[in-house]
Amino acid sequence: MTSQRFSPASLAAGLVLVAIGVWILVGGVTFDALFPVLLGGLGLILLTSGLARRR
Amino acid sequence: MNETPETTTPDPSPKRLERVKEGRMLTGVAAGIGRYLGVDANLVRIGFVALTVLGGCGILVYLAAAVLLPGEDGQPPIIKSMRLPWRSGAGRAAIGATLLVIAASAVLASTDSVRWDTAAAIAILGFGAILIVAAFAGGARWLIVPALLLAGVVGFLKAADVHLRGGWGDRDVAVASVADLHDRYDLAAGRLRVDLRDLELSEGQQQSVHARVGMGDLVIRVPQGVTVDADARSGAGEIELFGRHSEGLGVTRTTARDAGAPGGGTLHLDADVGLGRVIVVRDPAPMASMPKLGWDRTP
Numbered sequence: 001m002t003s004q005r006f007s008p009a010s011l012a013a014g015l016v017l018v019a020i021g022v023w024i025l026v027g028g029v030t031f032d033a034l035f036p037v038l039l040g041g042l043g044l045i046l047l048t049s050g051l052a053r054r055r
Numbered sequence: 056m057n058e059t060p061e062t063t064t065p066d067p068s069p070k071r072l073e074r075v076k077e078g079r080m081l082t083g084v085a086a087g088i089g090r091y092l093g094v095d096a097n098l099v100r101i102g103f104v105a106l107t108v109l110g111g112c113g114i115l116v117y118l119a120a121a122v123l124l125p126g127e128d129g130q131p132p133i134i135k136s137m138r139l140p141w142r143s144g145a146g147r148a149a150i151g152a153t154l155l156v157i158a159a160s161a162v163l164a165s166t167d168s169v170r171w172d173t174a175a176a177i178a179i180l181g182f183g184a185i186l187i188v189a190a191f192a193g194g195a196r197w198l199i200v201p202a203l204l205l206a207g208v209v210g211f212l213k214a215a216d217v218h219l220r221g222g223w224g225d226r227d228v229a230v231a232s233v234a235d236l237h238d239r240y241d242l243a244a245g246r247l248r249v250d251l252r253d254l255e256l257s258e259g260q261q262q263s264v265h266a267r268v269g270m271g272d273l274v275i276r277v278p279q280g281v282t283v284d285a286d287a288r289s290g291a292g293e294i295e296l297f298g299r300h301s302e303g304l305g306v307t308r309t310t311a312r313d314a315g316a317p318g319g320g321t322l323h324l325d326a327d328v329g330l331g332r333v334i335v336v337r338d339p340a341p342m343a344s345m346p347k348l349g350w351d352r353t354p
Contacts, residue, residue: 005145005191005192005193006190006191007189007190007193007196008190009196009199010186010187010189010190010195010196010199011186011187011190011191013183013186013199013202013203014182014183014184014185014186014187014188014189014190015183015187016183016203016206017179017180017182017183017186017202017203017206018180018183018184018187019183020179020183020206020210021176021177021178021179021180021183021206022176022180023210024172024175024176024179024206024209024210024213025173025176025177025180029210029213029214030214031211031214031215031291031304034210034211034214037210038203038206038207038210041203041206042203045199045203
C-alpha cells in the first residue's frame with residue numbers, strides 16, 4: 001500500500017454509505033431527515049476530497 | 056496534334072474514419088463521418104439529432120463514436136487514455152466484489168423472508184465496505200456516485216414506506232360476493248383496481264379488506280348499500296377518498312366513515328400506496344379522473 005493510492009473521498013463515501021445502510025436497516029427513515037443526511041453526506045465527501053487535494 | 060495525357064494523383068493516405076479538428080463543433084465525430092462519407096457534416100449532425108429524437112439511440116451512437124474513434128494524426132481513441140477500473144488488479148477486484156454484493160442482494164430480495172429494503176440496505180452496506188477497503192487499495196472511486204445515488208433512491212422509497220410485494224403491472228379484481236372477498240390485495244408496482252360494487256353485506260355484518268400498492272395507483276369502488284370505514288395512506292402522492300382530496304410528501308392519512316344506504320353492513324378498508332394515488336369512490340363514481348384510470352362512470 002502506498003500513500004499515493006490512499007483515497008480520502010472513497011473512505012468518506014464508504015463511511016457515509018455504511019451509516020445510511022445501517023439507518024435504512026434499523027428503520028426510522030423520514031423525508032424530513034433524509035434530505036439533510038444525503039446533503040450532509042455529499043458535503044462530507046466533497047470536503048474530504050477537496051482538503052486532501054489541497055495538501 | 057498533341058494530346059495531354061490525363062494524370063491522376065493517387066491519394067497519399069487511405070480514407071480513415073476518425074475525429075477531425077477541421078469543421079468540428081464538439082468532438083469532431085460528425086465532421087469526421089462527413090469527410091469519410093463525402094457529405095456535409097451538418098447532414099450527419101441532423102442525422103444524430105433525428106436518431107436521438109426518434110428512438111433515443113443517436114446520443115448513444117455519438118458518445119460511442121466519440122470515445123472509440125481515433126483522432127487525427129494517429130492520435131489514439133479517447134477510451135485508451137481513460138482510467139478504466141478493469142485495467143488494474145484493484146479495479147477488477149472492486150468490480151468483482153460489487154457484482155458479488157449485487158448478486159447476494161438479489162438472491163436475498165427474491166426470498167419471501169427478506170424485504171426488498173433490507174436487501175437494498177445490505178447492498179448499500181456492502182458498497183460502503185468495498186469503498187472503505189478500496190480507499191487504501193485503490194480501484195473503486197467509480198463506485199462512489201452510483202452507490203450514493205442508490206442510497207438516495209432507497210432512502211426515498213423507505214421514507215415513503217414502499218412495499219414491493221405482489222407482482223407488477225395492471226390488475227383488476229372484481230368481487231361478486233363475500234365468499235370472493237380476500238383479506239389482502241397486494242401489488243408491487245402498477246395499477247390495482249378493486250371492484251366491490253357487487254358486494255352485499257347484511258345489517259351488522261362486517262368485513263375487512265387491506266389493499267396495498269408499492270408504486271402506482273390503487274382504485275377501489277365500493278357499493279351503495281354498505282357503510283365504509285376507510286383508512287388511506289400515500290407515502291408520496293395523493294388520496295381521493297369519497298371526493299375528499301389530499302396530497303403531499305410524507306405520510307398522508309385520511310380517515311372517513313362514509314355511510315351507505317340503511318340496512319347494510321360495514322366494510323373496513325385499509326388502502327395503502329407507497330408512491331402514487333389512492334382513490335376510493337362509491338359507485339356511481341362522481342369523479343372526473345375515473346376515465347383516465349380505465350373505468351368509465353357507467354355501471
